[in-house]
Amino acid sequence: MRVVILGSGRGSNAEAILQAQQAHGLGAAKVVQIFSDQPGAGILALGARFGVPAAFIDPAPFKTKLEGEGEDRFIEAIRASSADLVVLAGFMRVLKPKFLSAFAGKIINLHPSLLPSFPGLDGIGQAFRRGVKVTGCTVHYVTLEVDGGPILDQAVVRVDAGDTLEVLANKVHAAEHELLPAVIAKLSLQLTK
Ligand code: GAR
Secondary structure, eight states: OEEEEEESSOOHHHHHHHHHHHTTOSTTOEEEEEEESSTTOHHHHHHHHHTOOEEEOOOTTOSSEEOTHHHHHHHHHHHHTTOSEEEESSOOSEEOHHHHHHTTTOEEEEESSOTTSSOSSOHHHHHHHHTOSEEEEEEEEOOSSTTOSOEEEEEEEEOOTTOOHHHHHHHHHHHHHHHHHHHHHHHHHHHTO
16 A cells, blocks of 8 residues: 655654554555645654655645645646555645545544544644543545544544643654554555455
8 A cells, every 4th residue: 555645744653654654563554655735844854864865845725725726736736646545644625626536445543633623723732721631633535524524433532630731742643653553554454465
């Protein structure tokens, strides 16, 4: 299963996926490409470290969604990678129908809360400020409804008394680093059955 990772940020989840792959813990999945919409994103530096091609793709003309020429550039590049699965690992853009139908049923997203609670931006901060005692992370298929697609799996994180936002964020990220590679491995084994 050929995996293309899209990300906008530091890339700790992409790193967890690549580390799982190195440790033979990614099932029949293989990361073949990393793309980012941010030219200076940390995720791009993983390419050289792990021997995976990594490239910036200009997402213009929009700032928070992927549509128009930028969308076309992403579609073309992902098609050229012959992706079986597109993994959004901190890709901070809303996807539109053209992109979704180009890779129908093949796009998954990681979100830092127990969906359907706290969709949208800053899922960890939203949960922290609401005072929930249990939060976590979710991997789900991507549909037109932002953070609303069918859920593949979730991991639970307990909010302990005295946890600061920073402590909670570290706990959620640690859970993400386990969950996302495990979901990818599972999908790859289903696909190759
Ligand atoms: C992760 O916490 C992921 O859940 C979140 O961005 C972070 C990326 O971190 N994604 C979203 O909030 C999507 N709505 P990373 O760049 O270190 O992998």
